[in-house]
Amino acid sequence: MKKIIFFALFYFCFSMVNAQKITAKYGIVELYEKFASAHVQPRNVGVWLPQNYSSKKKYAVLYMHDGQMLFDSTITFNKMEWGVDECLTKLIREGKIKNTIVVGIWNTQENRRQEYFPQKPYESLAKEDKEKVERSYVKSGKPKEFKPTSDDYLKFIVEELKPFIDNTYSTLQDKANTFIAGSSMGGLISIYAICEYPQIFGGAACLSTHWPGIFEAENNPVPESFYAYLKEKLPEPQTVKIYFDYGTVELDAMYPPLQAKVDEIMVSKGFTKVNWMTKEFKGENHSEKAWKKRLPIPMTFLLQN
Known part of the structure; x- marks a missing residue:
């Protein structure tokens, strides 16, 4: 358990890099530096356009968290990337998915945990349980205090x-062509997004979803708050597609029993293989390298023609 906690604390401290050109292997990434907001701290936003991008065509839109980790390993803290441009380019060329652009929303190192932790489940916790969550985060050194702001982030x-993306690019603006995806705590905020805004998002991909919320397995009140929230707020199955997965080593070793309980909720709410998928990847860890290898699966599931 000590090794898992150490790994978790290291991994969750994403580094914010200085704004610079993002080089994709396929297509281009247009970078908007310090995108202003009335709700959250400014952050960079990178918009990936496929090689066939044309204003004469219309494109689905995939919003992804931890945007600095998606396209270019030369700017990431661990020199890994998701390889989103390679994955989507191949799938588009093969005709397996619809024409899609990707909006990579950069995290801010100091606020990532607060912005990605689902706010309403947290607020449902008893006072002593909220204090336990805060202690778990604060003892890692970041943040100095903990209060989720995920409602403002959404x-x-x-x-x-x-609205900016839809006004700037040639997009299909309806729910059926608007998706959201992320990993770890980015998985948490993605499932939270589709529950809070089922009229906006038609699909969510949640890789290595960090159901513990914190880094402790024993006497952890957080998963139960997530389960209760999902039982109440999951969208109608016929209106969305939802993808989950997990590895089995390092931090991901915490996830199988928690994901199994989420899967039970999905079944009870009427989800089937038509609109829901959960995949286990034995021997895979909690890293961009692992997510890159399996990215074609959720992308095909959500974006298929």
Whole structure:
């Protein structure tokens, strides 16, 4: 358990890099530095356009968290990337998915945890349980205090960023062509987004979802708050697609029993293989390298023609 906690604390401290050109292997990334918001701290936003991008065509839009980790390993803290441009380019060329652009929303190192932790489940916790969550985060050194601001983060995406993207690019603006995805705590905020805004997002991909919320497995009140929230707020199955997965080593070793309980909730709410998928990847860890290898699966599931 000590090794898992050490790994978790290291991994969750994403580094914010200085704004610079992002080089994709395929297509281009247009970088908007310090995108202003009335709801959250300014941050960079990178918009990936495929090689076939044309204003004469219309494109689905995939919003992804931890945007600095998606396209260019030369700017990431661990020299890894998701390889989103390679993955989507191949799938588009093969005709397996619809034409899509990707909006990479950079995290801010100091506020990442607060912005990605689902706010309403946190607020449902008893006072002593909230204090336990705060202690777990504060003892890692960041942040100095903990209070989720994920509702404001989602307002930023829905009320400010999406209108900008739809006005700037040739997009399909309806729910059926608007998706959201992330890993770890980015998985948490993605499932939270589709529950809070089912009229906006038609699909969510949640890789290595950090259901513990914190870094402790024993006497952890957080997962139960997530389960209760999902039972109440999951969208109608026929209106969305939801993807989950997990590895089995390092931090991901905490996830299988928690994901199993989420899967039970999905079944109870009427989700089937048509609109929901959960995948286990034995021997895979909690890293961009692992997510890159399996990215074609959730992308095909959400974006298929």
